[in-house]
Amino acid sequence: MDLTRSAAEALDAADPLAGFRDRFAGVDDGLLYLDGNSLGRMPLETPAALARVAEQEWGRGLVGSWRSWIDVGTRVGDVIGTGVLGARPGEVLLSDSTTVDLYKLLVAAADARPGRDVLVCCADDFPTDRYVVAGVAAARGMAVREVPADVDEGLDPAVLYAALDERVTVVVLSAVAYRSGALADVAAVTSAARAAGALVVWDLSHAVGAVEVDLAANDVDLAVGCTYKYLNGGPGAPAFLFVRRELQEQLRQPIWGWFGQRDQFEMGPAYDPAPGIDRFAAGTPPVLAAAAVEVGARLVAEAGIGRLAAKGRAMSALLVALADEHLAPHGVALASPRDGARRGAHVTLAHPHAWQLTRALVDRGVVPDFRTPDRVRLGPAPLYTRFVDVWDAVDRFRALLQDGGWRAYPEERTRVT
Amino acid sequence: MDLTRSAAEALDAADPLAGFRDRFAGVDDGLLYLDGNSLGRMPLETPAALARVAEQEWGRGLVGSWRSWIDVGTRVGDVIGTGVLGARPGEVLLSDSTTVDLYKLLVAAADARPGRDVLVCCADDFPTDRYVVAGVAAARGMAVREVPADVDEGLDPAVLYAALDERVTVVVLSAVAYRSGALADVAAVTSAARAAGALVVWDLSHAVGAVEVDLAANDVDLAVGCTYKYLNGGPGAPAFLFVRRELQEQLRQPIWGWFGQRDQFEMGPAYDPAPGIDRFAAGTPPVLAAAAVEVGARLVAEAGIGRLAAKGRAMSALLVALADEHLAPHGVALASPRDGARRGAHVTLAHPHAWQLTRALVDRGVVPDFRTPDRVRLGPAPLYTRFVDVWDAVDRFRALLQDGGWRAYPEERTRVT
Numbered sequence A, B: 001m002d003l004t005r006s007a008a009e010a011l012d013a014a015d016p017l018a019g020f021r022d023r024f025a026g027v028d029d030g031l032l033y034l035d036g037n038s039l040g041r042m043p044l045e046t047p048a049a050l051a052r053v054a055e056q057e058w059g060r061g062l063v064g065s066w067r068s069w070i071d072v073g074t075r076v077g078d079v080i081g082t083g084v085l086g087a088r089p090g091e092v093l094l095s096d097s098t099t100v101d102l103y104k105l106l107v108a109a110a111d112a113r114p115g116r117d118v119l120v121c122c123a124d125d126f127p128t129d130r131y132v133v134a135g136v137a138a139a140r141g142m143a144v145r146e147v148p149a150d151v152d153e154g155l156d157p158a159v160l161y162a163a164l165d166e167r168v169t170v171v172v173l174s175a176v177a178y179r180s181g182a183l184a185d186v187a188a189v190t191s192a193a194r195a196a197g198a199l200v201v202w203d204l205s206h207a208v209g210a211v212e213v214d215l216a217a218n219d220v221d222l223a224v225g226c227t228y229k230y231l232n233g234g235p236g237a238p239a240f241l242f243v244r245r246e247l248q249e250q251l252r253q254p255i256w257g258w259f260g261q262r263d264q265f266e267m268g269p270a271y272d273p274a275p276g277i278d279r280f281a282a283g284t285p286p287v288l289a290a291a292a293v294e295v296g297a298r299l300v301a302e303a304g305i306g307r308l309a310a311k312g313r314a315m316s317a318l319l320v321a322l323a324d325e326h327l328a329p330h331g332v333a334l335a336s337p338r339d340g341a342r343r344g345a346h347v348t349l350a351h352p353h354a355w356q357l358t359r360a361l362v363d364r365g366v367v368p369d370f371r372t373p374d375r376v377r378l379g380p381a382p383l384y385t386r387f388v389d390v391w392d393a394v395d396r397f398r399a400l401l402q403d404g405g406w407r408a409y410p411e412e413r414t415r416v417t
Helices: A005-013 A018-023 A046-060 A062-069 A072-083 A098-111 A127-140 A157-162 A186-195 A276-280 A287-303 A305-330 A354-363 A387-403 B005-013 B018-023 B046-060 B062-069 B072-083 B098-111 B127-140 B157-162 B186-195 B276-280 B287-303 B305-330 B354-363 B387-403
Strands: A092-094 A118-122 A143-147 A168-174 A199-203 A222-225 A240-243 A347-350 A369-371 A375-378 B092-094 B118-122 B143-147 B168-174 B199-203 B222-225 B240-243 B347-350 B369-371 B375-378
Touching (some): A005 A305, A005 A387, A018 A287, A046 A062, A046 A287, A046 B046, A072 A092, A072 A287, A098 A127, A098 A199, A098 A222, A098 A240, A098 A276, A118 A127, A127 A143, A127 A168, A157 A186, A168 A186, A186 A199, A287 A305, A305 A347, A305 A387, A354 A369, A354 A375, A354 A387, B005 B305, B005 B387, B018 B287, B046 B062, B046 B287, B072 B092, B072 B240, B072 B276, B072 B287, B092 B276, B098 B127, B098 B168, B098 B199, B098 B222, B098 B276, B118 B127, B127 B143, B127 B168, B157 B186, B168 B186, B186 B199, B240 B276, B305 B347, B354 B387
Parallel strands (some): A118 A143, A118 A168, A199 A222, B118 B143, B168 B199, B199 B222
Antiparallel strands (some): A222 A240, A347 A375, A369 A375, B092 B240, B222 B240, B347 B375
């Protein structure tokens, strides 16, 4: 691989997605923003979409606008589902937070497999996933099998398969590991779990908009995910959940609310879950926030997940090669799978002083994020990050290691996201 | 009571809150908007607040803005709690939807009273309240006692008290009934339930911003509520929950997520709920939507709940008197408590053709809402509705009844909110 800056420039010149960069705010501010995997950039269209929903639909249309808002969860859900995730229409609902959606689907799945008493998750999965599993297990008197993962290489499928037996009811797993970026084999794990009589709830938070997920082709049953990362839906944007069409009527989620009710405005005496994906809704949908999600998801769908994933793989390959060349000599180790086919779109590096390095990089105009215990996570979002940004970021990282400027930063960690 | 239009104009001229009307969008559009109890009007400041959070905090500040966003749930929660509800700081959290918040607190309360197996709610309460109670009871093998209420006069406290015994763990009740507007005696019910060893979760959705709730003075333990009605937070705006300070550490909610975790960014292996109200959070807070809630809640706090409640009582008294005078002769009956001390800020009227009347009123520039089976609900929000609007609305209602124009509308109901 040609690791010169001009080679990176050439990749940008040939990038079919290059034009999308100009549709985001702040891209000319000189910042090398490599934290799109934590909070995606703001699409330039978003403020106008928010203003339209606020001023016209709410301010002028008032309560009458519910005629168009009533199905916002499924409308934006379909943009994500059919536009980005390879789902069929009516399989994805925008609703609640990833945490709440995971809770709903996990309980629904566990209820659908009575007599089984073990939940499986990954010991290195994102905290909310592990905590939700622990909470559901505690409430139901179930056991949790936390399958160990290599913190750099991700979960070994053989280790997971060994944990699947006739006691297992649900497996919760991230398609892309939040720390290492390790990519799971969604089809194989889903199939193995099904063969063992269990259901998998996939957390797509670090996958959606970054890699091909192909929910239908991979025969996925259940999934949840976040819209404020690669979907650029805004801070704390509502999450989504996916339930395969054939499973919908078999499942019931535990939070019985009026937006999950059949003939909702009859306000009938007993809860009777709506047909289809609506039954997985609980309360009133977040209309304002959904407008921002819709803008972000439509941009991703327009770019095309195939092209985005290909660019993501190319950028992370460049990042790994540059890190090997320029950062490894300074004691920075790759903490993601080396095999590009086993990675999502972000790359993680390890260094004993990762916290100080992260703070120093931010002050030098490179925004990665820190993850415990000693990780610097770099997420070049393919929709608006250039190859040359990756090159420049590694170059500044190299300079920082060479000049030792990070040593001036306190070792003690402060609260960050 | 002087029921002339000029008397209504005089009330407006003497209204200390009159100036707040000019801080809302659309108030000069000629519409008599009496559905602020369903969806409050948009404050004029809201679009700018949304734009600021989107363009500056998100677009420019990017992930670094989490330094100010991280406590958005408690910051806006305190605006509602201390500014509107008479709570102490750190007792209210903006989070999730009313449905999800009710679920969290109901399960937390039930877990805190082991050995008891009955949940109590009101048979005429809002659907989501009844459904959440039914769902939690079904999941836990508990029984539900649905206490009957007079659909017009509301719940008779004696009937409720008779349902309280040593089996009852939690009572769920609306402070203001969604259909009739009947106002519960929050202090008395809370005290009676406590004497029976039970906890009450109050639903404040139709009370917050409309009547004095005085959570601390009334010694309330638990409450949830909606911000898109009298708080004017926008369609589907996030809800709030209240947990009395002394109870917080005794309770655990069931959806264990990373925003409820102590030292969240340590991402530790086991869930350990944060001290204080944060433990009732689940996922990432809705930052964009919270900005709109903050604007609306600050306006209500600025106006003062005492003044708002007084104006609400005066407006609903006028509305009842005008309805008696001009609508009752046409077969429209009061379907709210006649005693103003037993009403919230909205008034409900009954007529066999309520659906057609509601549609016809909308087309004549009066916006009430329809509620099953035969109710027209009129909610003059005290923050931006004038006494003369109430007068004009009843006058148009009277004219409609006189000319029979509503008969041209189909009897069959279509989906509405």
